Amino acid sequence: MLPNRHPGHFDARFVRHLAGLTRIYWTSPDAKRGAPLLALCVAMELGLVYANVNLARANSKVFDAVQGKQWPRFVEAIEIFLGVALVVVMISTYRIYVRNILQIRWREHLTRHFVDGWIGPYAYGQAQLHHRDTDNPDQRISQDIQSYVASALGLSLSLLSAVATLVSFSGVLWRLSGTWPLRIGGYELWIPGLMMWVAILYSIVSMYLTHKVGRTLVGINFDRLRFEADFRYGLVRFRDHTEAVALARGQEVERRIAMTRFHAVITNWWDLITRQRNLTMLTGGIGQANGIVPLLVAAPAFFAGRMTLGGVTETGIAYGQVSGALSWFVDAYQEIAAWRASIERLSTFREKLDETKNDVERADAVHVDPAADADVHVTRLDLTQPTGEIIAAGLDATLAAGQRTAVLGPPGRAKTTLFRALAGIWPFGHGRVAIPAQARTLFLAREPYLPFGTLREAVAYPADPKGFSDDAVREALSLVRLDALAPRLDERETWDQALSGDEQQRLVFARALLHAPDWLIMDDATAALDEATEKLVYEVLAARLPATTVVSLTNRPHVAAIHQRRLELVIGDGGAAGLQPG
Secondary structure, eight states, X not given: OOOOOOOOXXXXXXXXXXXXXXXXXXXXXXXXXXXXXXXXXXXXXXXXXXXXXXXXXXXXXXXXXXXXXXXXXXXXXXXXXXXXXXXXXXXXXXXXXXXXXXHHHHHHHHHHHHHHHHSSTTHHHHHHHHTTTSOOHHHIIIIIHHHHHHHHHXXXXXXXXXXXHHHHHHXXXXXXXXXXXXXXXXXXXXXXXXXXXXXXXXXXXXXXXXXXXXXXXXXXXXXXXXXXXXXXXXXXXXXXXXXXXXXXXOHHHHHHHHHHHHHHHXXXXXXXXXXXXXXXXXXXXXXHHHHHHHXXXXXXXXXXXXXXXXXXXXXXXXXXHHHHHHTHXXXXXXXXXXXXXXXXXXXXXXXXXXXXXXXXXXTTSOEEEEESSSSEEEEEEEEEOTTSOEEEEEEEEEEOTTOOEEEEOOSSHHHHXXXXXHHTOOOSEEEEEEEETTOOEEEEOSXXXXXXEEHHHHHHTTSOGXXXXXXXXXXXXXXTTOXXXXXXXXXXXXXXXXXXXXXXXXXXXXXXXXXXXXXXXXXXXXXXXXXXXXXXXXXXXXXXXXXOEEEEEESOHHHHTTSSEEEEEEEOGGGBEEEEEO
């Protein structure tokens, strides 16, 4: 069953979201470069309208010369027509070129804004708090931004062009259609600006019917983006966990999940193409019928000798321009619907990023502050779930610099949550963590992160690999018994899939040897190693990084035994906790 469709209303919420997204770029420092480009785009749109007015006049002179069989006037009119047509071609070409330059600048700044918000210090809190409300942030940042910027420029400039066309050609149409009557049966009805009123009436009816038929497209487009992204994400997730699925014999389940998600895509797609068919049929019929209207109305005046052939031609062109301008909403409706969906997805994403920032920075959250001395202090620390459920409460401890300290805790959330609080990525709860201000810290989780790229980049992460010599990298790999990988330093690979779990954990210890941090804080970072390798790794750390303070959060006593100091994380009733000397 499909989730509830997003309504996609054009209301005050839409206006607020549109204004908020637009301000991001147009109040930025780059706006001083974008503004001249926008002004040039506007000038070209207006210039194109003016050129089209002159093209219509030149066209009229050509046909008048043909009707009068006047060769010199015909040649002169053709020359004028070709000159104006060349101007139209040049403006038409460069208006797109300049618009594309502005579009990429706008998109670049907006993408940087959202990337900074998503891939930043609040990313973990965002994922914990609002992952259900901000599905597929990757798609919102890549596809939705591109769609929003392209449509924002395209729709606004085409609307400007439509208004300018309406103003420019309305006078022409009014003048041309005021010199002949409308014949109804045997009667002649004189209506000043007849064709102008016909165009207005036709456009009003067209807009009403278009909105009536196509208004559901906004919600359908919103859902289409979500369903497509969910389906793609599921396939990528399977690719990244192929081995685990194969070992669990879960292929059938994964196939069923993938096809269920694809079924949502297909159902939405049928809904979309059905509504688009109906709308296209309506707008196509409106367009075809509109093309014949000026001839039907003006032909009697021509046959009665009250209009020249050039006048009929110019009337048809002017009517087409005016009705086209008035029909802007009809022609742009499908793009507006997709644009509305992109605005909604980007705005809700932005709102949730702001909410996360406010939640993380609130006064009563868990804060990591600079310590007054060289030690790490945990003071009156309460850790909760994002929902408020207590994980551990009442934690107080001091981790002394220069000591290798093991924090031994029971299996469960408390130990890992404490690790995240020390790292400054868990704001949920109350209390304070103080870490020496100038200390270089490195945090190693149970599941190592290895970026896609070369092995050299994976070992050096997040530092620039150029900062470490080949000899230093090879030595670090050798110390953790990964000598076999040394010849592959510049090989590009998905290393989290190419290496086994214990190889990945040893690789991040090679990373620690290269970085030589002041504090190395780990959460079961040796869980995939056998005891002999585990002991070797800690001996290498002690020998090679004697000045590094090592803190290991673990649930295995034999790991705690190879440290100088031991604290036990004791969890009592109702989440009451304590860090006690072991």
